[in-house]
Amino acid sequence: MKILFAINQLSEFVGGSLVPVEVAEYLHGMGHDCTIAANHVDEPLAPLVARQGIVVTDEIPALNAFDFDLVWLQNHTAPLLRYEPVDGSRERTLFVFAHLSGLTFHENPGLVFEPLLADVTIANSENLKRHLTQLDVPPDGIVVYPNPAPAGFWRIDPAAEPAQTPTTVQLISNHAPPEIIDALALCSQRGIDTAHIGQAGTYVRVTPEMLGADGAVVSVGKSVQYAVARGIPPYVYDRWGGPGYLTVENFERAASANFSGRCCFRKIDAQQIAEEIVEGFPAACRFLAGLPPGLLRRYRMEPYIEQLLSRIDSAPPNAARLETLIQKAPWLRRERFMALGIRDNFRGHKAGNAKIRQMRRETRKLKRRLQPG
Template sequence: MVALEWATHFHALGYEICLFANSAGRTMAKLAAERLGITPTDDSSQIRPFTYDLVYAQHQVLPLFGYDETAEDLQTTRIIIGRLSRRSFMESGGWAYERALADAVFANSALTAEHLLSVGVTTPITVFHNAAPNAFFRSHFDKPATPRRITVVSNHLDPDVLGALEILKRSAQVQVFGGTATTSTLVCPEIIAATDLVISIGKTVQYALASRTPVYVYGHFGGPGYLDPENIERAHRFSFTGRCCERPLSAERLAQEILDQYGKGVAFARASTDRWLQTFRLEPYLEAAATLPARSNDEKRSALKREKMIPQERLMAEHARENYLAVERSAKLVHKFLVNSA
């Protein structure tokens, strides 16, 4: 979603967009066609980073591309690396390609930024707080005494959360995106604005904050529940993943807390100041990205030649890509088998 939001922003400003992914699923391909009028490519041989004004890259794809000099090369390309976690090779920092090419690193949280510094990243780091696009921001609207419409967003629904939802369905309309949902849907501003309560972790929390919609932060890691002045700083530091406290609750306790403390969530949404919420507005970070200082492409090409680990990192990136595609192919075969066996 982060890459798509970057692409959408710059497309609206008149930039010509190229969207690369190791694998673009049907849902993402459809979104790219609708928003950008393009088809994502998975052919890394087509991508020559030095022919673009700006490159945003995540998940270690830079080693897959070509950097030999061509007639189409620009003098300068701003290359920005997104780091959205700190727990896997695909999100880790401090690599040779990053040292040689990156003009800036955008980290999703302060915790991620601290990790990058700890592994030796010297490229300037911007914490963009997993920010939400302008379209999600709105003024506070009155909410009912208890939630009548509940929106749940998660790809990792905890069994106790599922149990709590069954209890909540007795008094509210519950809509689930991800997890047990049978179709893939983009969580858009209209969905968040139409609900009385969001239950989620991660980036959806920023969407809810921007919309001044009460949000209950809980998932497979546990979580703080409703945000308040006492827990917001720690929850924010952990990018609203729930890892800030890992407080496991039973289905019954979850449902009771969600209903009994709903007023707390409403109060926090109402009290959040415009100034504080600006932290979670995406566009200022993207506007800054377009004007960041950048080294020339000649300098970057020379830096690539100096880095001794470039060949090994390219092999690692290619291996990660092939492994992912192999797992994806296996998953499709299993799905096809299950459908045919039903």
């Protein structure tokens, strides 16, 4: 099958890009022909994806949606595609609209294309599902896709007696607040190995091998599911605060907000964070080891994707979709103009940031050359 992912950016290691990338990697591994099209394509993420044989392009408007069996859409990219019946077009295309947040315009539902085309709407949490239904997205069409982890992350070993303190504490964050950075330093002073994976630390894609045993992970969002899959207790805290280690009392509430910390907005200081990370570690290990298999299955990625594939044959015929699109043509043109403006503005924003970074590098080089001696 041919599968298309249309997103806003394929450059940074962020959830909005990594979610479709993980799905594309799985489908590509099954032998499907996958394309990821983004408004902005750049290092470091895009080359990693392209080297796997997945097609990467920044020319979304050149693509015809009806050439694909499944189209996964994010960030108001649906209006950028063409919808034309030509030789080689599919009789049916399943349209999946994925929403990974409700905080920004980019992540909220589209105005015309999405209501007309959506066969499946994805929300990454129960809270987001409620938000989408308040915007008149039909609840029956919403699938909660809780940032599940790919098979490579799963390693649930038989429960062993946990260590009294973590041997390592890994912070995974692109936007860690000061209290977390300070807490990491306090853990280090106790003789615990610490590391920061993210834009202010070591900026790499998180892999299963990075998440070692006998340690704790401090993070929110996708990395929490990664940690759960590896059997490593996650301490849920970031710029929104958070509940800390997962417990019987807070697990479902934290999950309903996609482990973002927005389940409680609890903000504490560095000293308390460090104490909770160290002192609460054994109990957090025991809680994680005791999670039932049925609950853990919720966070395995592959069953969700298999369910999507099974729905392709029941998608509406593209001929019928085209008739509906033609009836709404003036409204669709309006939304396309808006999507093109969003695309141009975002690409300009990225180009401007790149130019600023280049000028800063050149300024630093010039200062070094002008220094005496």
